[in-house]
Every structure is written in structure tokens, then in C-alpha cells.
Amino acid sequence: MAHDHCSHTHTHRSSRDQAPAPGIRLDNLTVAYRRHPAVHHLSGNFAPGSLTAIVGPNGAGKSTLLKAIMGALRPATGRIEIAGINRRDIAYLPQISEVDRTFPITVLDLVAMGLWRRCGAFRRIGRDQLHRVNDAITTVGLSGLAERPISTLSGGQFQRALFARMLLQDARLLLLDEPFTALDMKTTTDLIDVVKHWHGENRTIIAVLHDIDLVREHFPQALLLARSEVAWGKTEDVLTGTNLLTARRMCEGFDDNAPFCDHQAA
């Protein structure tokens, strides 16, 4: 066979072959920066295969929660249990503002990084893998741009490239931090289609989002966060006018210099 370099057998696994989606349980989770809590006494479940939007005002702790789930921040108290996968098998999309785009690589290089977990960083990719990289680039609407340096892409094109990389990562748990912020409608629609496709493949997906209408339309589950939980469950039950007002009021009352914890766990 002509599988010269990275020739693992799971190139084109169907979703049926894959392990079940992971579930996540938060148990009285508090995450703090230098002892100032950003996420407070949060308990609940992200069900296996669920598609959840985390919503809340600026500073509500949404990004902090994602970073804690992916393992970049440690709980100050409480626990995060992820059943079914290893932490390093999580795909994490940071806010685009946190990504360094000056790195001198092409779209193709960037997208091919999605294969690292399988192939290792320093093995040349084989013909089969190159097909998959190009397929992913086409799927996200970037055909023709494979050889472009990433520094020359528009914000929307760069976000498409990051999605293509995640397509190849083939993770069972995806954490997306504001994936559609500052994107035009066409790009947003295309990338929502990718997310829905992942959802149909029984992956567990959690996305931080600011656009409430978009959440209502596309996300079955929602967690409304204002450092602690305001509501968590079916989106239509969570995103009520009253709950959104409560979240806003709670966030207006935040004091970043508050003592470590101002209420006791139940």
C-alpha cells in the first residue's frame, strides 16, 4: 500500500465506529484568578452528544469555564469530570483575538496541524492525508487559498481555516469560544452548518456565544452564566426575558476585588 508516512487506519472513520460522545459533570466548580472567583459554585451536566451555548454578559466567566474544562485552568474548589475521553482529545477554539496570526505558515500547514494528534508534528503527511487536508479546506469554503500565508487572510477566512483544522482533529468534545463573533452572515451560516454536522455525528459541543437569536435558532441547550448559574437547560426555558435581566443585574454587581468567596456552597 502507498501509505508512506502517517498511515494510521482511522482515516475515514464513520461516526458509527467512533467512541460514544463524552459527558461532562461540574460539581460545585469554582475557578479563580489570583483568588478572585470568575466562575462560582457551578454544578450541572453537559450530556453526551449535547449542543450547548454558554451565554452571559461580559465578564460572566464564560471563557474561564471553557478554559477550565479544557484543563488550562485548575478548579479552586469543586470538580470537573469528563467521562469517556482524555483531556488531550478535546478540540478547543480560542477567541480569535487570542490567536497569533503572524506565524509564517500557510493555510495548508495550519489545517494539517489538525492531524498532529494522529501523526505527530514532524512526520510528513502522506497523499491520503493531503487529500483530507484539502477536503477540509474545501468544506469550509477556502478552496484556492491553501498556499496563502495565514497572515494575509481576512478574519472570516482565518476562522474558516481554524474550523478546517478542527474537522481534521476529529475530536469527540469541542469547545468553541465565540466562534462567530465579527463574522459576516455567510461565514456564520457556513460555520454553523459545520457545527450542526458535528452535532449530527454525536459529538459533545459547547460554544460561548453573544448572539441570543442565533442561540435560540440553533442551540438546543443553553447555560446562562453570571459567574454563577442563572439558568441551565433547554434554550427556550433558559433564555427568558426575566433570566436575561437577572444575569445582567448580577454582572453589574460584580466586584473584581471581592473576597475569595462571598457565599457558602449549598
Ligand SMILES: Nc1ncnc2c1ncn2[C@@H]1O[C@H](COP(=O)(O)OP(=O)(O)OP(=O)(O)O)[C@@H](O)[C@H]1O
Ligand atoms: N488571566 C486573567 N487574570 C485575571 N483575571 C482574569 C483573567 N482572565 C479573565 N479574568 C477575569 O475573570 C472574569 C471572567 O472573565 P471571562 O473572560 O471568563 O468572562 P467572559 O464571560 O468570557 O467575558 P467576555 O464576554 O467579555 O469575553 C473577568 O472579571 C475577567 O476580568
